[in-house]
Amino acid sequence: MSGTAIVGIIILIFVTGFGLLAGCPAYNVYSQEQAGRAALAEAQSSRQIAVLEARARLESAKMLADAEVVRAEGAARANRILQDSLGGPDGYLRYLQIQAIDAKDASIIYVPTEGGLPLLESNRLAPRTSPAP
Template identity: 50%
Template structure:
């Protein structure tokens, strides 16, 4: 029996030593593990921040490019309108004829009553003579 007790004592001692080694390993290993995990997390956050910055930069470049194209389109539209107005004005005898044409077009399209001032010989308009 003495031999059996020595074997059991050796096993118990071995288990206690193993538990102490594991606890010691945890005391030493957990801080290292936490530092390593924090470093990995920090690197991931840094990569995410860089990626977000690249996305913001690309979006800003696309907005700038879009604004440039819209600007070019607006300039082309304005040139087209100016050219069309010049052609019509020249065909109607100059700017006065074109303004007269636009006035007539406005009268034919307008559905709301308008007050029209007619210049007299002295260059002064007759101001709403029918209303008084």
């Protein structure tokens, strides 16, 4: 290799290196622009996901409310049928009272009288003593 060839190679390397350095700011701008676009696309995607989740929660809440209304209407209809078949509200309340008594595991049950006061049977539970002679 001659001296001019070496100088030519050095100049070529120098020009190529300088060209790469000159292109770095443009690449940095391009890279930042692409990163910004990616961040924007991610933000838009996250927003769409949040909106869809909110819509799903809203629809779920509406359906649960509708189901609760249907259940309450069914319970009211069943209560009305029982009430009518038992002779009105008083008969229905008596029926509910009997159901509550059946559900309890008690040995003594106090039933209210006409005046609303229970009959007390304290004499029945008192220990028996033999009568005095």
